[in-house]
Amino acid sequence: MSVKSYLKPQSVTDALIMAKTHANYLYFAGGTDIQVYLKQQLIKPDHIIDLSDIGELQNIASNDENISIGSMTTLDAISKNNSIYKDFPLIVEAAQSIGTPVIRKTATVGGNILVNNRCNFYNQSFGWRQAIGSCLRDVGDLCQVTKTSGKCFSRNVSDLAAALFCLDAKVIISNQNEGLELSIVDLYNQDGIDFHKHLDHDGILTKIILPIDAGSTWFKKLRIRNTLDFSSLTIAAKVYDNRNFRIGLNGVSMSPVLITGNLDMIDLEGIKSLARKSCKTVDNDMMPLKYRREMIDVYLDQWWVSIQK
Amino acid sequence: MSGPIGKRTPYIEAVQKVTGQAQFAEDFHFSNMLYVKFLRSPHTHAKIQNINLSKAKKLAGVCAISIGRDLPIPFGVLPISPDETAMAVNKVRYIGEIVAAVAAESEKIAHEACSLIEVDYEPIRDFLEPDDSLIDCSPDEQIHSHSKNGTNVHKVAELYFNDPKKAIQNSDISCTRTFKFAGVTHGFTEPHATVAQWNDDETLKVITATQVPHYLQKYLSKVLEIPLHKIRVIKPVVGGGFGGKSDPFPHEIITSYLSIKTHRPVKCVFTREEVFISNHGRHPTKMTLSVGADKQGKITGLDTDIVIDGGSYGSFGVVTSYYNGVLLQGPYRINEFGFTTTRTYTNKPQCGAMRGHGAVNPRYAMEVIIDELSHSLKMDPCDFREKNFLPANTLTVGQLRITSNGVLDCLKAVREKSAWDERYGNMPDGRGLGIACGFFISGSALPINWNRYPQTVVHTKLDFDGRVVIFSGASDIGQGSDTMLVQITAEELGITMDRVQVEVADTKLTPVDLGSYSSRVTFMVGNAAKSSSIKLRDELIKTISKEKNIKPESIQFENNRIFTEDKSLNMSWDEGVEICLAGRGSIVTMGYYISPQLGGKFKGSGAGLSPSYSFGAFISEVSVDKKTGAVKVEKVWGAHDCGKALNPLAVEGQIEGSIHMGLGQAISEELVYENGQFLNSNFIDYKIPSTLDTPDMDVTIIESDDKEGPYGAKEAGEGPIHPVLPAIGNAIFDAVRVRMYELPITPDKVLRAIKEKI
Amino acid sequence: MIKVTLNINDFDRTLLVEPDENLLYTLRERLLLTGTKKGCDQASCGTCTVLMDKKPILSCITPTLRCEGKSIHTIESVAKNGKLHPIQDQLVKHGGLQCGFCTPGFVMTSIEFLEENKNPTESEIKEALSGNLCRCTGYKKIIEAVKAASEDMK
């Protein structure tokens, strides 16, 4: 049950070496997500690799074409960064919708992008899970939502991911084989258990690269309180000058969902129907399923109205 | 008044609290201390066939393990329903019930040992909904064998005065609605914690987060079979209660037992999830309420049928059942009146008392129906209410004795401050105002355990150092009762508050007080403290007048001085003390409070009796997003009649806290059950409003000067919550013309209602 | 167990801790600095807030070993030689506390906020305190106290 070592690499290379030599490790960024999983015994690592001392992961750099954000930058820091604020108000808005002001001083961009999927029946204490007979994602053999054994529908809740999807962000991953650059969209799997891709070989998310590109953005997050709550639905949208649009939805499926197109080629109803088709929303959030589905339409309506101006 | 009474007075312990010095139960550390963890049931309803402790016992660091059979004597806060044992004996009745307890050298070991205990269960049919509990079942399926007529009904409380059904039928108009209320819980920030220490002299000391040290002492004695005089319960600083720490709890008894067994101090601290599981919160409720009125807007009758979901044990449930009905007798005159409340047992964590005990949900229903009736009559809802208010000094139909009554002033205050008359009904679509009134007891006139003692006793000690120490069993849980005691004593003795200290809520040192519940402390303990300090002052007067040969009536006390108008006597407090104590040393005076004889002679007449009642009127302003159904409460104007605000700062705090808590139940808080366990036993999913969700508040204190309350005071801690919820519900109607019959009013429900209307 | 030196309230302390131990536990159980409270142990109430290098953090989710080389300040260090910090003083005066369990968390969160923001508006105060739950006060008097403290600090 207990962790054997707490490692503090000073560089990405260090971290990768540690990962290689320590089986069953856990990368630990801000820890604001993963700590609760540890406490609830949802994960039981033997070693914790704390990435917070790695200076190279905390830089924000910009040139004319893009801004690159180190994965260990805190959500608070990106909200206060002038160039991000100027070119990517959407990112600031999304970041400020996460957790609480104090949590955001610890929580990182990378951690949010890789935040663990959630489900009412899974994010519970050990005793609670035992009483329902656990579930597919844990040690059981049924999904408690669908009562079937096929698939897990836990929700991706990263608010930043929704925003980054519509900004067409790239992510850089370092791993034992050098590393790779990919579209953020490729980081996710429509799977409630294996929800991230390309992080094998001890992959560390190191950077997020945002292309600077004009356009108008829109963001809305569904929750009961104006703080603390995880998203029940997050929609971020961007319309480019050429009337291309990108919409990122999250909180309503196993991964963030991207809808793209051109406003001259598709109407609101078409977009809504695409959204409906792409989201595998099930009843595993505190807000009722029907309502969350309805809100996808309502939010898209509101976005639509906003871009008519 | 020349002293601190009526002045805005920061709490005497406030500095301790802002510096982190205040010690809560969890902050006590003793050398050689053990830690307890509990094994809890994974079943809603099951027979315990076998418990195997052998593996757990072998774990290094485990010092003692106990199970239900060790503590089989039943208890319960009400002597009429002692249906609970410290741990499950023979069967479990809800998921989370304690089955075994381990005391070990560390929390971690105790926790691990719990996971090594093997229990064989045989599940029994469970009853999760009150509707299931109402129907017959076989005796071995019953949750408790004492339930009525082969069902799982715990209590049926009913009272009928005259013929309300007929009166409503014959009324010009009437309104009948069915309401549903989700369960909610106290949500105090300090989790339950207890430290128990068995001493060499065979006495037990228990430091615990409780609102009721006296009841705990009583039930520790009963279950542990130790005489009362060997038990010392100490209430340290307590991090909120709201009724959730007003029962004797299993963990307190078990921790004590393990300390006795191991002869070592033992500590128990709940996780936040365990706090939720313990619950004792407001009952999930379904009720149908009918109210009739005549064309002039006079209420002609009220009849209601209520089912409350009690969970697995009794707790305060019998009282809750009555309060659901009887407290609808105010603030309006209703002569044809009746209710039936059925409390069911279900296989879920138990419900109990929570701020506004029993009366919050029915109040919502009543005030919403009044709103509907006034709309049918095209009458302003404020005018309608005004027409029906009870006067001061009257009896209700069930013989509740109303004395001071400031409800009309409350209504006038909020009506004016909110600019109701100009704005109500005239606001833009999506924005609205709503009004509601409230009524609550100021202390229960009957003690829970019938006996010949007063409801509270206060001792006031004076010694050579000029310090006055108040000894009282009163339990300050954040409401400010310690400060109130000091204010009263300083006021009566004409000394500054720094000369007065308290020794409180320690069953070894302090005389009995029944506890902090039913809004009784200011009224009862305040009166006792006042009479005790007056006796002390009389002692000073007697001795000084004799020594100085001055007429007793002419002696005055102010600003740490004792003097006469003409200054023929003019001495310091300390000089007076020396005269008073000469030849005998320290003296102690005592004061007590016994409630007057009240009430009728019928069965159930005791329910809701109080020496005084508080009143209130609140208006709220909301905006509703018609597309999403989201409700934002923009502002709440609250006026509460507390008789006299001994400490306006504290009274405002109680009203503001009530607005916050009422808001939570109205629009966001809800205990969601999933097969008998809570889906949301944490602060992320149980949605207590944050700073950003809490509206502007405008608080007005109305002072109706109660003739029996200390300086005219009555309660302010619970009454203010009642009007908050219906004021919000009614404002939503004004904003979007839909009636909300189900709480909490979450956006999905509002949206559904809006869509159904179109 | 691992040996670690922590600078807590401007004083170095060397002690043994578990690899997965959190600062809240170290403070309360090993150092008996019990002013920092455990309201939820799940990052959702704010009662455990302390300062790390002057920034508020939730000690219930902060690994103790992460704190090596950083300076930690707890509620016990805020009043200096018996003199209350303006926010403490104003909380007392405004009645911005009842049971007091949430109070240390509010104080610690406010301290940094007031340093960063000399002229806070009411809505900025509400935002800054939005991760601290208080069940007693309805927040009103806490918000007033923070406002008043900002005046005092000018």
Ligand SMILES: Cc1cc2nc3c(=O)[nH]c(=O)nc-3n(C[C@H](O)[C@H](O)[C@H](O)COP(=O)(O)OP(=O)(O)OC[C@H]3O[C@@H](n4cnc5c(N)ncnc54)[C@H](O)[C@@H]3O)c2cc1C
């Ligand atoms: C009260 C509360 C409210 C919250 N509200 C929200 C919310 O509204 N929206 C939301 O999205 N989240 C929310 N969270 C979750 C969490 O705080 C945020 O998602 C946060 O951004 C996570 O960042 P972190 O640095 O703390 O991640 P961590 O917890 O450190 O890590 C999260 C996951 O990512 C992995 N990881 C982190 N960084 C890297 C990296 N560089 N390379 C590889 N793997 C990595 C970790 O191994 C872990 O599995 C909330 C949490 C709490 C406690």
Ligand code: SF4
């Ligand atoms: S969706 Fe089903 S399988 Fe996945 S976490 Fe939830 S209950 Fe478990």
Ligand code: FES
């Ligand atoms: S105890 Fe850390 S946030 Fe609640």
Ligand code: FES
């Ligand atoms: S004062 Fe009690 S929780 Fe804030």
